[in-house]
Amino acid sequence: MMSMIRSSSAATSTGGLRLTTGSNSKRQPNRVVVQSLNSSTLSNTEKPVLSLKPLYVSAERSISSGAQSRPILRDLRCKALHKDEEEKPPASSAAQKVKIGIYFATWWSLNVVFNIYNKKVLNAFPYPWLTSTLSLAMGSLIMLVSWATRIAEAPKTDFDFWKALAPVAVAHTIGHVAATVSMSKVAVSFTHIIKSAEPAFSVLVSRFFLGETFPVPVYLSLLPIIGGCGLAAMTELNFNMIGFMGAMISNLAFVFRNIFSKKGMKGKSVSGMNYYACLSILSLIILTPFAIAMEGPKLWAAGWQQAVTDIGPSFVWWLAAQSIFYHLYNQVSYMSLDEISPLTFSVGNTMKRISVIVSSIIIFHTPVRPVNALGAAIAILGTFLYSQAKQ
Template identity: 75%
Template sequence: MISSVKHTPFSASTDFLPKKRFLTPTLKFSPLPIIQNSIFNNKFSSEKPLHISSTQNLTFSPKEQQKELKTQCNAYEADRSRPLDINIEVLDEQARFEAAQRLKIGIYFATWWALNVVFNIYNKKVLNAFPYPWLTSTLSLACGSLMMLVSWATRIAEAPKTDLEFWKSLFPVAVAHTIGHVAATVSMSKVAVSFTHIIKSGEPAFSVLVSRFLFGETLPMPVYMSLLPIIGGCALAAVTELNFNMIGFMGAMISNLAFVFRNIFSKKGMKGKSVGGMNYYACLSMMSLLILTPFAIAVEGPQMWAAGWQKAIAQIGPNFVW
């Protein structure tokens, strides 16, 4: 049942009583006329209220309902054109820069690994013909130092600006570098290159263990778990090595430990120093050469070197020099 509500007009009086402050409107129910589906010409007023009689003409078919009843929802900021705070071009340039940096570091790693393999193979060839690892290590450092001096003199590389404090900070790093370099060369003179290379691959395990027990640095558990395959592989290689030699094994282990301390001393002692990586390693090689030379002379000596040189030339010929 659909009905309408109509109230009668009334006039306000100034002498009304407080308890009759408002007059109650009279409610009258009557049938509602039909509203046509057209434009409303009637004006709304208190005497002509809105009448709704039937919903018969207000119903829509499904097609008309889909056609007529379309609702459009817009966001508050939809009609406002405002530039975004994020600069897309800057982000793209930064992403390209980061990708180039990752590629550059990857190339450095691959180049270092490849040259390290070549170095070990040729070192082994020299040691097979000339079994004097102390002199071989000294000559390696001397060649590297000579190349960097020529590069500085010809301005291929810019010479570093150093002071006395720099060389003092570099000295413990150079001592550890010298021990590790000689120990690795001694190891390769006694065992196969592959065996030395496998044992030296355990250097990350030494780094983590030294940092944990000597310096109290705690790393996440996955880091320790990742060392198990490395330690297991080194142990398996040592057990199954046919030409196992204790001097060769201990030389590789000492080299790992020395290079770990070299890295630790390098990070702690070189903070705030404005020397690039290549120049830093050149200075390290030069100081190591100064440290190693008197020990090489004391351990092996010129007489042994002369005899070994004559023997190598007699067996291989002048190609030994190359």
């Protein structure tokens, strides 16, 4: 803890602060007791100081001018340290950059793999409600086993925690299902192009529902986002309204998820990994009855048999892979929020979409018109400009 003590020649006559010092024969730093004698002599912005810790004191001396020397306002910088405390050197910027680079590379790689296997599964097994449920179930199972075996430390939660998490889980569930429905109807690249419009939804919701205002550059950055997404949608060869609306609903749901998360998690000391684990468990509980109502076991059984017949045992691996990688990429993204700034995260999220769009086009041989590619590029550029202007 750093303390600033401001003293002058007048302080000794009015009371102010008294410093009691002592030294020892081992030439250790003096022990200093700083005690407030009269708080009324302090200004409104200064508070009485009372410390019984060893203080390391350095002071500016009086300045002499010619033959006379006059005392000036001096700053005593005191650092309170316990005898067993040591100053930690600042983390190396190079090491921090490497750490962030590892986070980004892992995050992007896991997301690309998830999207590939998710699309493979949905092409063979077009039941997005069950697919979404299995993704959450796998993540919940992984974390429950990790807590039970103490591979990861279980979070300490209470009723208030789960109450605050409930609206976040509802929004997360809607966004997850809507995105999966979208990818079951259209190309992965198109879904992610539309999902790049999430910043526009964020600004509009914050402006009209929360009354927040933003600088002019933020509003201007929305123009290329909206224009690029619109151009990409109009020129999409395999356009589907359900797929388009699914991506739009996902954008809106994830914006509300972020808003609820900021409001509900203030003061909660749960790590990013455990926070997403709890979110997955609660979302699974919410989603399961709706998935049964929307599709049902009869359709799932028939679809499963058809998929195994057409694809073979590989289909089971596809389903397991998409569920595992869904949890892992989301977990890494939440963990990265503990280590990087929101601006860095926004830039990383923009680059993630580029990697997913490009990789999916290459792997699935998605036909893309030049005008469609231009619209995607404009939308992605607008997202990047938004992340810069938001700061």
